[in-house]
């Protein structure tokens with residue numbers, strides 16, 4: 116066992132930070148963050164989000180990474196080692212990526228499809244009404260793309276921590292950052308005059324994004340913004356799903372964890388803010404404040420129309436945008452699979468290669484089923500949060516809305532009250548570096564985070580709304 120874990124390490128702090136940032140930066144940054152910012156009062160959402168990043172996000176990220184490095188085990192055995200009676204929490208945590216993996220490659224496949232569409236000059240077609248729906252509801256093409264994406268992910272994980280994950284992340288993440296900055300700057304230079312003669316420009320869009328909108332502010336609305344920011348935050352940081360625990364196991368003892376956590380948060384938040392700068396001004400210029408749509412339709416329906424309205428240069432922007440999105444999704448998808456692989460290697464005492472191969476077969480099948488949830492297996496299920504979903508939405512709802520808040524809540528209780536925050540802070544300081552926000556961490560993990568998580572958990576299963584009437 117010892118030997119096995121020794122071989123699996125990130126070669127450097129930089130490699131670890133790029134891999135962890137690769138997991139954190141995903142579709143959540145690119146489509147969910149800008150949408151929430153536009154919906155939740157622009158600058159106000161940004162302020163709330165930033166305040167949460169350095170307190171709440173920091174606490175959860177520190178916990179996960181320190182648990183991983185200290186126990187040198189993935190979620191199931193890590194929780195068991197913290198306290199034998201709490202193994203169930205490790206098992207629950209393990210099931211989050213198990214569920215997410217069924218649909219993440221599906222989304223990766225959609226993005227890859229759009230990338231190829233822009234690359235092969237079919238951009239006009241993608242801007243037409245109904246293009247996205249007809250693509251995802253066809254029975255073959257989206258399955259092929261999902262398989263491709265799953266295969267690519269598996270290949271990287273198969274090559275191991277340093278030669279696969281770290282190597283790919285060290286290349287992809289800096290390139291991704293450059294592309295996001297480039298598109299964001301371009302977005303600010305746009306101007307457009309619509310049919311009614313109104314001209315809007317990118318800087319006005321930026322103003323709309325950054326200015327806090329306090330209109331019609333009520334306590335209830337503020338609570339909603341807070342909850343939106345909080346759920347976005349821990350989805351975005353990939354915490355409470357065992358992924359950062361697994362990545363933590365690969366970090367060498369001499370690495371400064373405090374600094375790494377800061378860098379990961381900085382990278383993730385930076386890309387989220389830049390995504391807002393890239394998308395909100397562009398949407399604003401071409402469709403005004405009403406143009407921001409939610410979820411996948413922002414990326415696959417609204418943006419192609421906007422790229423189309425940009426004329427020829429829109430094709431290039433489309434290529435770069437979907438390449439960025441594909442990169443972001445790939446490194447996240449890798450982390451999901453890696454965390455399942457790592458747990459299974461410990462569970463079954465099997466080699467990385469064998470486990471990866473078996474899981475690839477299973478998840479190719481699962482991805483196909485989820486993809487076909489828009490055609491052959493189409494169904495409409497009313498979810499407790501009021502939306503109607505297909506298979507993919509159901510999986511997403513179970514993992515992100517139901518399981519993650521509860522896992523976070525119980526983890527805070529376990530660390531804050533049973534094993535004690537010192538167990539974590541000792542690990543943070545074990546490399547000889549100081550743990551700068553130790554006091555903040557202690558207060559957060561014991562008191563504030565559990566209360567916030569409880570509220571979020573109640574809201575996500577629809578109980579909070581019922582209580583508030």
Ligand code: PHE
Nearest residue numbers: 139141142143144350351447
């Ligand atoms: N953190 C990713 C994002 O912001 C989402 C993600 C969730 C990645 C689960 C991996 C696992 O999009």
